[in-house]
Amino acid sequence: MIFDLDKSKEILGRTPEVLETLLHGLSKEWILNNEGQNTWSPYEIVGHLIFGEITDWIVRIQTILSESVNKLFEPFDRFAQLNEDQNRPIGDLIKEFKSLREKNLNELELLNITQKDFDRVGIHPEFGNVTLKQLISTWAVHDLGHIAQITRVMAKQYTKEVGPWINYLGILKK
Amino acid sequence: MIFDLDKSKEILGRTPEVLETLLHGLSKEWILNNEGQNTWSPYEIVGHLIFGEITDWIVRIQTILSESVNKLFEPFDRFAQLNEDQNRPIGDLIKEFKSLREKNLNELELLNITQKDFDRVGIHPEFGNVTLKQLISTWAVHDLGHIAQITRVMAKQYTKEVGPWINYLGILKK
Numbered sequence: 001m002i003f004d005l006d007k008s009k010e011i012l013g014r015t016p017e018v019l020e021t022l023l024h025g026l027s028k029e030w031i032l033n034n035e036g037q038n039t040w041s042p043y044e045i046v047g048h049l050i051f052g053e054i055t056d057w058i059v060r061i062q063t064i065l066s067e068s069v070n071k072l073f074e075p076f077d078r079f080a081q082l083n084e085d086q087n088r089p090i091g092d093l094i095k096e097f098k099s100l101r102e103k104n105l106n107e108l109e110l111l112n113i114t115q116k117d118f119d120r121v122g123i124h125p126e127f128g129n130v131t132l133k134q135l136i137s138t139w140a141v142h143d144l145g146h147i148a149q150i151t152r153v154m155a156k157q158y159t160k161e162v163g164p165w166i167n168y169l170g171i172l173k174k
Numbered sequence: 175m176i177f178d179l180d181k182s183k184e185i186l187g188r189t190p191e192v193l194e195t196l197l198h199g200l201s202k203e204w205i206l207n208n209e210g211q212n213t214w215s216p217y218e219i220v221g222h223l224i225f226g227e228i229t230d231w232i233v234r235i236q237t238i239l240s241e242s243v244n245k246l247f248e249p250f251d252r253f254a255q256l257n258e259d260q261n262r263p264i265g266d267l268i269k270e271f272k273s274l275r276e277k278n279l280n281e282l283e284l285l286n287i288t289q290k291d292f293d294r295v296g297i298h299p300e301f302g303n304v305t306l307k308q309l310i311s312t313w314a315v316h317d318l319g320h321i322a323q324i325t326r327v328m329a330k331q332y333t334k335e336v337g338p339w340i341n342y343l344g345i346l347k348k
Contacts, residue, residue: 001203001331010200011328021191022321026184029175127338134337141336144329145345147196148322154185155318157175162315163308164301171319174348 003133005113011140013105016098018147019046023090030154031090042150046093047081049146053100055080057139058107064122064132065111072123177307179287185314187279190272192321193220197264204328205264216324220267221255223320227274229254231313232281238296238306239285246297 001007023031023042034041040048056076063071118133155171166172175181197205197216208215214222230250237245292307329345340346 001207001335003332003335004201007201007203010204014195017195018192021188021195027178027181029181030184033175124338127341130337130339133335134339137332137335137337138339138343141329141332141339141343141346144325145343148325148329148345151318151322151325155315155322158177158311158315161175161177161307161311163304163311164298165304165308165312165315167301169312169315169319171322172315 003118003137005118005136008136008140009105009108011143012101015049015143015147016094016101019049019097019150020094022147022150023094026090029157033153033157035153035156040149040153042153043086043090043093044081045146045150045153046090046097047084048078049143050093050097050100051077051080052142053097053104057135058104060122060135061108061111061132064120064135065113065117071121073125075125177292177311179292179310182310182314183279183282185317186275189223189317189321190268190275193223193271193324194268196321196324197268200264203331207327207331209327209330214323214327216327217260217264217267218255219320219324219327220264220271221258222252223317224267224271224274225251225254226316227271227278231309232278234296234309235282235285235306238294238309239287239291245295247299249299 023046031043032041034044055074060073063073113132119131121129121131122135124130152171152174155169159166159172162169162172197220205217206215208218229248234247237247287306293305295303295305296309298304326345326348329343333340333346336343336346
């Protein structure tokens with residue numbers, strides 16, 4: 001599949017609602033348990049998605065499209081959410097993520113991106129030159145990856161309870 | 175996390191809505207593409223979930239709880255969906271899954287399962303004795319595994335488009 005801005009927005013636009021249907025009203029074990037030491041709970045993953053909306057994706061898109069000669073991205077703190085208040089209800093976090101994502105997709109709209117912008121570049125602190133289309137593709141894949149991660153973390157809470165069926169449940173072995 | 179019937183139903187009850195928010199109105203590439211030869215598209219995964227509702231989960235639960243002495247489960251055809259009409263819109267499939275799941279959760283309710291039933295057994299054609307709580311846990315984990323699989327299949331459509339970010343996107347390497 002070739003990069004397509006509208007098809008990327010199909011993914012980006014629905015992620016808040018997917019998280020809401022996946023997580024609203026769940027018992028705390030499904031939300032707060034993780035996969036073991038140094039792994040994230042669904043709660044922490046939503047926190048990570050919030051930081052991405054604030055500090056990463058749209059900021060980098062603006063860097064690429066700006067007239068500034070400085071195209072170097074700020075490094076993204078992928079662990080920032082671990083220092084946040086862990087007592088906010090998950091519903092609040094999802095609401096915050098939803099509102100940030102809406103705001104960012106509106107900003108994306110205002111940038112009037114056209115095909116000729118797709119190959120404009122920014123400088124990633126680790127990878128060097130990256131293009132706008134790589135960045136927007138990554139934004140969408142990053143959403144999908146974290147939805148998959150959330151369902152995997154939830155599934156693993158029942159690893160012992162499924163008994164011999166673990167042999168058919170690849171998700172419990174990842 | 176220890177098996178809990180209500181907490182299992184929290185997962186089972188929301189899966190149709192999760193699939194709907196994840197898949198409704200998407201372009202066909204997100205729905206119909208797969209991960210390569212002999213792998214399933216999101217469309218086929220929804221078809222597989224439908225067959226599970228018709229032939230597997232609730233039928234096996236009833237076998238375990240019935241007075242019959244024959245506790246042997248029928249093997250589950252995990253590929254049945256591949257022989258189905260592939261032209262039905264995905265929305266129809268999701269609607270069918272939703273209605274089957276509701277019916278099956280109603281039947282589950284009518285069975286009035288209590289803690290003393292959790293360790294009652296059926297005979298799996300491959301694993302031998304399995305308990306009711308292992309079966310219901312597996313039903314929930316099976317849902318979560320296939321949601322993760324759907325998002326992974328979707329993510330992989332952009333494997334080439336993310337460029338160097340593939341290094342940070344574990345989901346593209348699974």
